[in-house]
Amino acid sequence: MAISKPDVLYRNISHKPPETNWMDVPLEIKPGRYCYAADPEPLEYVGMPNPRKWNPLDDDWKLPENWKETVISGMKERLEKFRSFKVFMDICVRCGACADKCHYFIGSGDPKNMPVLRAELLRSVYRGEITKAGQILGRFAGGRELTENVLKEIWYYYYQCSECRRCSVFCPYGIDQAEITIIGRELLNLLGLNIDWIAKPAANCYRTGNHLGIQPHAFKDMIDFFCDDIEEITGIRPEPTFNKKGADYLFITPSGDVFADPGTYTCMGYLILFHYLKEEYGMDITWSTYASEGGNFGFFTSHELMKRLNAKMYMEAKRLGVKWILGGECGHMWRVLHQYMDSMNGPPDFLEVPVSPITGTRFQHAASTKMIHIVEFVADLMKHNKLRLDKSRNDNLRVTFHDSCNPSRGLGFLEEPRYVINKVCNNFFEMPLETIREQTFCCGGGSGLNAGENEEIRMMGGLPRANAVKSVRDRHGVNMLANICAIDRATLSAMMAYWQPDVGVTGVHEMVGNALILPGEQERETDLRGEPLPGKEEDE
Amino acid sequence: MNFNSMIKKNKSRIINIWLKKFTDTYSEQSGKFFRDNQGQFSNPVGYTFRVNMEKIFDELFLENDQEKMSEYVDGITRIRAVQGFPPSVSVSFVPMLRESIWEVCGREIAREGMHQEWLELNVKFEELMQLAFDTYMSCRELLWKQRADFLHTRTHKLLERAGFITRAGK
Numbered sequence: 131m132a133i134s135k136p137d138v139l140y141r142n143i144s145h146k147p148p149e150t151n152w153m154d155v156p157l158e159i160k161p162g163r164y165c166y167a168a169d170p171e172p173l174e175y176v177g178m179p180n181p182r183k184w185n186p187l188d189d190d191w192k193l194p195e196n197w198k199e200t201v202i203s204g205m206k207e208r209l210e211k212f213r214s215f216k217v218f219m220d221i222c223v224r225c226g227a228c229a230d231k232c233h234y235f236i237g238s239g240d241p242k243n244m245p246v247l248r249a250e251l252l253r254s255v256y257r258g259e260i261t262k263a264g265q266i267l268g269r270f271a272g273g274r275e276l277t278e279n280v281l282k283e284i285w286y287y288y289y290q291c292s293e294c295r296r297c298s299v300f301c302p303y304g305i306d307q308a309e310i311t312i313i314g315r316e317l318l319n320l321l322g323l324n325i326d327w328i329a330k331p332a333a334n335c336y337r338t339g340n341h342l343g344i345q346p347h348a349f350k351d352m353i354d355f356f357c358d359d360i361e362e363i364t365g366i367r368p369e370p371t372f373n374k375k376g377a378d379y380l381f382i383t384p385s386g387d388v389f390a391d392p393g394t395y396t397c398m399g400y401l402i403l404f405h406y407l408k409e410e411y412g413m414d415i416t417w418s419t420y421a422s423e424g425g426n427f428g429f430f431t432s433h434e435l436m437k438r439l440n441a442k443m444y445m446e447a448k449r450l451g452v453k454w455i456l457g458g459e460c461g462h463m464w465r466v467l468h469q470y471m472d473s474m475n476g477p478p479d480f481l482e483v484p485v486s487p488i489t490g491t492r493f494q495h496a497a498s499t500k501m502i503h504i505v506e507f508v509a510d511l512m513k514h515n516k517l518r519l520d521k522s523r524n525d526n527l528r529v530t531f532h533d534s535c536n537p538s539r540g541l542g543f544l545e546e547p548r549y550v551i552n553k554v555c556n557n558f559f560e561m562p563l564e565t566i567r568e569q570t571f572c573c574g575g576g577s578g579l580n581a582g583e584n585e586e587i588r589m590m591g592g593l594p595r596a597n598a599v600k601s602v603r604d605r606h607g608v609n610m611l612a613n614i615c616a617i618d619r620a621t622l623s624a625m626m627a628y629w630q631p632d633v634g635v636t637g638v639h640e641m642v643g644n645a646l647i648l649p650g651e652q653e654r655e656t657d658l659r660g661e662p663l664p665g666k667e668e669d670e
Numbered sequence: 671m672n673f674n675s676m677i678k679k680n681k682s683r684i685i686n687i688w689l690k691k692f693t694d695t696y697s698e699q700s701g702k703f704f705r706d707n708q709g710q711f712s713n714p715v716g717y718t719f720r721v722n723m724e725k726i727f728d729e730l731f732l733e734n735d736q737e738k739m740s741e742y743v744d745g746i747t748r749i750r751a752v753q754g755f756p757p758s759v760s761v762s763f764v765p766m767l768r769e770s771i772w773e774v775c776g777r778e779i780a781r782e783g784m785h786q787e788w789l790e791l792n793v794k795f796e797e798l799m800q801l802a803f804d805t806y807m808s809c810r811e812l813l814w815k816q817r818a819d820f821l822h823t824r825t826h827k828l829l830e831r832a833g834f835i836t837r838a839g840k
Contacts, residue, residue: 149698160754230703230712237715238753239700351831565711582817589752589813597714624816628809629748 152247153254153274157283159186162586165289165325165579172333173322176435180322191282197321198276202259204320208313209260215313218305219256222249228297228307233571234290237590242287245297245307251284252314285323288314290587292576293430293462294535299568311577316432324431327581332427335439339420340385341427346372346419352388353417356398363660365652368405370417373450377416378487380447381504383458384424384616392635393619395658396459399643403508406517409649411488415456421446424460425616429470430578437474440466444478447500454484455501459637461576461615464503465540472498489514503537505614505638509546512553518647523657524555525664527610527641530602531560532595532622533570534615544568547614547638554638554645559606565598573613575621588621589628596629603633611635673779673787674731680774685723688770692719692763695755715749722746723763730794736801743801751809761802768795 170181184192194200209216228245230236235243242248250272257264257273264273274280293308318324331341338345344352350372361367371377383400387393407413421443428435447455457463481500484493491510493502511517531551537543544567551558565571574591602608611622611633623635644657655666677684693701693716704716722745729739750760771791772779779788829835 162752162754229699230707235700236713237749239696239704239715241697241699244699348831562711564709582820585813585817586752586754593749594711594714597718598711601710624820627816628752628812 152241152250153269155242157279157286159282159286161583163290163584164286165327165581165584168322168324168326168329172326172329173324175333176336176438178322178324178329178431178435179320182322184322186282186285191278191323193278193281193321197281200320201255201276201281201317204317205256205313206260208316209256212309212313214306214309218249218310219253221303222246222253222305223303225302227300227302228305231297231300232291232307233294233296233574233594234292234587234591237574237593238587242283243290245301248287248291249305249307249310251280251287252310255280255284281318281321281323284314285318288318289325289579292535292572292574292579292591294572294576295539296535296569296572299539308577312429312433315430319432325578325581328427328430328578331425331578332431332435332439335423335425335427335442336435338422339418339442340388340423341425342385342389344385344389344422346422349385349388349419349422353397353401356394356401359658359660360398360401363654363656363658364402364648366405366648366650368401370401370404371414372417372419374414374416375450377450378414378453379416379456380421380450380452380454381415381417381456381458382421382424382443382463383504384460384463385422386425386616386620387458387637388422390616390620392623392640392659393616393637395640395643396619396637398658399637399639399641399646400458400504402643402646402648403639406646406648407488411516413487416450416452418446418450424458424463426463426466427578429462429466433470433474436466436470440471441475443501444475444481447478448480453482454496455481456507457501457503459504459614459616459639461534461536461617462540463536464543465536467499467501468541471501486510488516503541503543503546503614505543505550506546508639508642509549512550519554519645520647521554521556521645523644523654523663524641525557526657526661527555527636528557528559528606528608529555529610529612529636529641530599530608531558531566532573532599532611532613532618533566534613534618535570535572535576537614538570539568543614547612550638550642551612554641557606559602559608561598561602565594571595571598573615573618573621574625575617580617580621585624589625592621592625593629595622596625599626599630599633603630609633612638612641614638673784673791676778676782676784677771677775677791678731681724681727684767684770684774685720685727687773688723688727688763688767689720691766691770692723695759695762718745718749719763723767726767726798730791730798734794734797739798740801740805743798744805747802747805748809751806752813757803757806761799761806764795764799764802767798768792 164186167184167186173181180194182192232243232245254274255276259276263271288311291311293311295308298306334343335341357368387397404415426436426439428439477498478500483497484502489510496502571594574588619635626633640658656662693704707713710717722742725742
């Protein structure tokens with residue numbers, strides 16, 4: 131066969147993808163966008179169905195024989211059980227208000243990352259397999275048959291949704307794609323179609339008490355390392371207690387704060403704060419090496435597993451006999467607590483309504499859950515001038531704040547972190563309004579999507595946030611991105627390294643730890659990262 | 671009218687055609703979104719493309735400063751490097767600029783016999799292509815370096831904590 135001349139070949143190259151109805155676009159599972167399949171062991175450990183070795187790139191996903199019946203009956207069961215799911219399957223009018231609100235769509239341009247279309251992947255199955263209109267009219271009524279390819283497509287895109295709920299802010303009906311994704315993943319889990327980065331942490335948490343499977347002695351060792359560093363910097367050694375029966379309060383934070391930089395510096399901030407509160411006010415806070423995880427990866431698996439993992443925190447509070455629980459800087463821990471805990475495991479009548487022993491403030495919103503966020507607790511302390519602070523220690527930082535999806539949209543937690551930041555640093559700058567508070571962009575790694583193998587989708591999803599950071603960096607010289615979520619700290623660090631390498635990432639309590647003046651401390655030369663404090667650079 | 675003035679006069683048409691070609695590499699709806707939404711924060715991809723395309727265009731006919739050009743090319747390429755396109759498609763905005771200019775001005779260039787100037791401009795396109803290629807590779811290498819560093823640091827820390835390795839002086 132004759133080979134065409136170069137100019138003819140060149141003219142025939144088209145970069146334009148073919149125009150096809152979305153139902154006919156063949157599924158292509160792209161590296162960098164999907165996560166590895168769950169290993170059988172963690173699924174077995176928590177009693178999830180169909181544990182086996184499988185690979186999303188293989189044709190055969192080793193589904194159980196009756197997989198289709200399982201999904202459809204599972205869907206019917208959930209339509210009965212969750213009114214929100216039924217409403218969300220029925221009422222979308224395809225207005226498109228949500229279409230360009232998802233960070234993954236904005237960054238990737240993949241239409242199936244439009245929330246409306248992501249929901250439609252499941253909604254079309256609901257219509258085609260369950261509604262009368264869909265069964266009779268089929269595709270004309272927006273219905274389609276549940277085939278293996280359709281199932282694979284749902285799997286691929288439902289693990290490209292971080293359940294951040296930004297789209298729901300713009301939906302005139304308030305359709306919450308996160309709720310649809312949660313049910314979608316629950317249906318996938320009926321067939322053993324979980325991802326490894328969720329299944330393993332969930333099983334570890336169920337068995338050992340935290341996502342990483344850190345055993346009690348290692349957990350304590352890590353905290354001891356932090357105490358060594360704090361002693362070196364401040365001359366004061368905090369003396370945290372572990373599993374102390376009869377302590378007044380139990381503190382639970384994401385295990386990422388104990389094992390992953392820069393969360394570790396946030397953890398040091400907690401330790402400094404608790405030491406201060408113990409010395410100044412006699413506040414007795416204990417850590418648990420068993421309930422050593424604030425996050426809840428059961429939430430990304432099924433309602434049932436979420437309930438089991440959440441219950442562990444309360445069982446430990448009961449065992450230790452504390453008054454109430456103080457929670458660290460975490461994202462989805464707070465959504466689970468605020469939106470689900472009370473009807474799953476509540477009310478925990480063995481605990482008291484949280485009241486600050488220092489200011490007397492009663493946290494009425496937590497009257498039922500008996501657990502409050504460290505940022506609201508500290509904001510209250512600051513409001514009552516109960517902390518001695520030297521905010522000039524953070525003068526080398528020009529800070530902006532990333533509202534984590536769950537505390538902001540799931541908990542309405544907007545002012546408290548800003549209040550604390552402004553009390554501990556002099557240079558705070560907001561990103562544009564359309565990128566923060568209720569409209570905040572996800573970091574790109576929420577809902578269990580912070581695995582190594584899907585970094586590219588995270589980079590795409592993180593672009594809207596990075597772009598907003600760039601604007602305050604260019605305008606105000608911002609060099610630090612603060613947040614109150616362990617997943618943020620992990621995800622944003624890698625994301626900033628790619629998009630804005632001169633901007634670092636910090637937890638709010640790292641800055642609190644820097645600013646807080648411990649009674650009897652030595653003159654500090656460095657911050658918690660070991661970097662010289664402002665004005666101390668020459669003394670190096 | 672000289673060659674540069676003739677092309678610069680048609681800037682907005684050229685940029686529109688260029689952006690259309692480039693965003694046509696996405697699916698229809700997405701391309702339309704990237705082109706039509708003017709928001710800096712609601713459409714960072716489209717906004718960044720348009721702004722940097724305008725800057726590249728301007729710079730080509732100014733001093734062609736390599737440092738500035740690197741920054742503009744980086745704006746576009748850094749996004750494309752994570753969007754899953756083949757490398758050639760990721761940096762296809764460079765040949766698309768040449769095509770767009772030719773579509774708008776080619777007839778006049780031929781009529782006025784400005785072949786020498788067109789050739790000289792093509793040399794700049796080639797330099798631009800090399801710049802885009804280098805930027806693309808540095809982005810991809812950074813992604814892999816991050817992954818490698820993460821694994822290296824984690825492994826090292828685990829070994830250290832387990833007491834299998836000790837640093838000198840400890």
